[in-house]
Amino acid sequence: MATLQNKTVVVVGGSSGIGFGVALASLQSLASVVIIASSNASRVAKAVERLQSHKLPGEVRGEVLDAKDPAAIKDFAARIGVVDHIAWMSGDIGQSLLSGAAPTEEIYSSAFTVRFWGPFILAQSAKFHPGGSLILTSGTVDMKPSPGMSPAAGVVAGLEGLTKGLSVDLAPAGVRVNLVAPGAFWDHFSEERKEHFSRSVENSQLIKRIGAPSEIAEAYLFLMKCAYITGERINVNGGRTLV
Ligand SMILES: NC(=O)c1ccc[n+]([C@@H]2O[C@H](COP(=O)([O-])OP(=O)(O)OC[C@H]3O[C@@H](n4cnc5c(N)ncnc54)[C@H](OP(=O)(O)O)[C@@H]3O)[C@@H](O)[C@H]2O)c1
Numbered sequence: 001m002a003t004l005q006n007k008t009v010v011v012v013g014g015s016s017g018i019g020f021g022v023a024l025a026s027l028q029s030l031a032s033v034v035i036i037a038s039s040n041a042s043r044v045a046k047a048v049e050r051l052q053s054h055k056l057p058g059e060v061r062g063e064v065l066d067a068k069d070p071a072a073i074k075d076f077a078a079r080i081g082v083v084d085h086i087a088w089m090s091g092d093i094g095q096s097l098l099s100g101a102a103p104t105e106e107i108y109s110s111a112f113t114v115r116f117w118g119p120f121i122l123a124q125s126a127k128f129h130p131g132g133s134l135i136l137t138s139g140t141v142d143m144k145p146s147p148g149m150s151p152a153a154g155v156v157a158g159l160e161g162l163t164k165g166l167s168v169d170l171a172p173a174g175v176r177v178n179l180v181a182p183g184a185f186w187d188h189f190s191e192e193r194k195e196h197f198s199r200s201v202e203n204s205q206l207i208k209r210i211g212a213p214s215e216i217a218e219a220y221l222f223l224m225k226c227a228y229i230t231g232e233r234i235n236v237n238g239g240r241t242l243v
Contacts, residue, residue: 021213183237206239
């Protein structure tokens with residue numbers, strides 16, 4: 001089996017959720033350096049501590065990055081230097097849904113800035129070792145939109161086109177670009193909302209439970225390690241689109 005030995009893995013949005021799961025899985029896969037980044041300094045510091053507490057061999061570093069700021073993304077790219085794999089998980093639609101309130105235009109606009117323009121700008125400015133890769137993160141809402149979620153469906157659908165376009169643009173530099181489309185994972189929801197969504201998942205998926213971060217992380221690890229895949233999308237959603 002391939003490992004990530006001698007590789008530097010960057011996880012943007014690595015302070016919680018799926019991103020934290022990918023950072024941990026990268027260390028378990030023997031990555032030499034794992035850099036996590038997100039906008040909240042104390043969340044980054046706590047996540048670095050949690051990763052270090054596993055006492056795995058790789059070095060863990062934290063970086064503060066507000067992905068709404070294009071200049072900050074370019075500075076970040078310069079600070080991290082030449083890397084092997086970048087996984088982009090940053091996004092904030094999930095946070096707005098925590099409250100149960102309908103997302104506003106402003107929230108969707110900010111989600112588009114972070115989830116679409118963020119990885120695009122980083123793709124333009126990051127430096128990769130040959131054989132490197134960039135992995136974007138979408139969702140299931142483009143394939144199976146819930147009522148009232150059309151802007152989210154548009155944001156997520158746009159990421160698939162962006163992935164294919166970037167895979168063409170970065171191929172001459174030997175860099176692969178792929179997309180993971182996760183299904184339900186609500187680690188950070190209140191118990192009440194978890195219960196509500198767990199019931200809805202039971203009726204809307206073949207695998208009748210929410211995913212674990214480690215299960216979703218497997219897709220990212222595969223895309224880092226398999227040198228023969230680019231421009232593709234992996235759906236990890238418990239069979240959500242088949243019910
Ligand atoms: N959870 C699901 O069921 C699900 C399903 C499909 C798709 N997704 C997508 O998958 C991604 C990860 O989801 P998750 O559930 O793991 O979410 P999460 O735990 O809320 O993680 C989101 C990450 O993004 C970071 N972030 C938010 N705003 C940022 C900004 N302006 N600049 C930089 N980083 C920022 C957060 O850290 P800070 O707060 O420190 O910035 C955090 O590290 C999101 O894009 C989400 O929309 C999630």
